[in-house]
Amino acid sequence: MKLESIRHYIAWRAAQELKTGIVNLGIGIPTLVADYLTPGKVTLHSENGILGVGAAPAEGFVDRDLINAGKQPITQLPHTSFFDSSLSFAMMRGGHLDATVIGALQVAENGDIASWAIPGKDVLGVGGVMDLVAGAKKVIVTTTHLNAKGEPKILPGCTYPLTAKGRVDTVITEYAVFKIRSGQLYLEEIVAGISLDELKQITPASYEVSANLQRVNAFDLVK
Secondary structure, three states, rough: HHHHHHHHHHHHHHHHOOOEEEEOOOOHHHHHHHHHOOOOOEEEEEOOOOEEOOOOOOOOOOOOOEEEOOOOOOOOEEEEEEEEEEHHHHHHHOOOEEEEEEEEEEOOOEOEEOOOOOOOOOOOOOOHHHHHHHOOEEEEOOOOEEEOOOEEEEEEEOOOOOOOOOOOOOOEEOEEEEEEEEEEEEEEHHHHOOOOOHHHHEEEEEEEEEEEEEEEOOOHHHO
């Protein structure tokens, strides 16, 4: 599967976790989730001060003043509201978001997440993600299973600086879906074409295989 198809599959799968409520989408793969949400069911929040984020504009209809937190052009809906950053972050910190979908550099088997710094590299900083993972009622991580060096991202413990401890509920990759309950990682779904042994070889974290493990065909589902 090509990288762009992988990104869209992961985003599509994350959208299946979202039925209703107020949701914040992080940058990268999470922004693609909006393409797969059922219209009118989920209200999207953006930390730069927007509630009711609309779809990306058609070519030739970009308003440079309408952007999300990732500086991507958006549109507004009839119920869209705008507010300052202090109110936006109060929503995030105050537990008013039903879910956030974010990327990650590493996720630990107990739900710890590292998403903002790689030792020895110049990275911008943690930004609003620490507020999102601390305040959202559900944290969904969308990420490729391995990093650019082929190293696993789902680990016994994070080795990079943490964004938050024990806050991740769900991890979705191109190979599998994991849930974390009471500090224990469970394999809930695996895509066709990879065996349990092969998945274990690229997933050093300890996890239980769910009694209701689902096998899915990613290529069929994303179409």
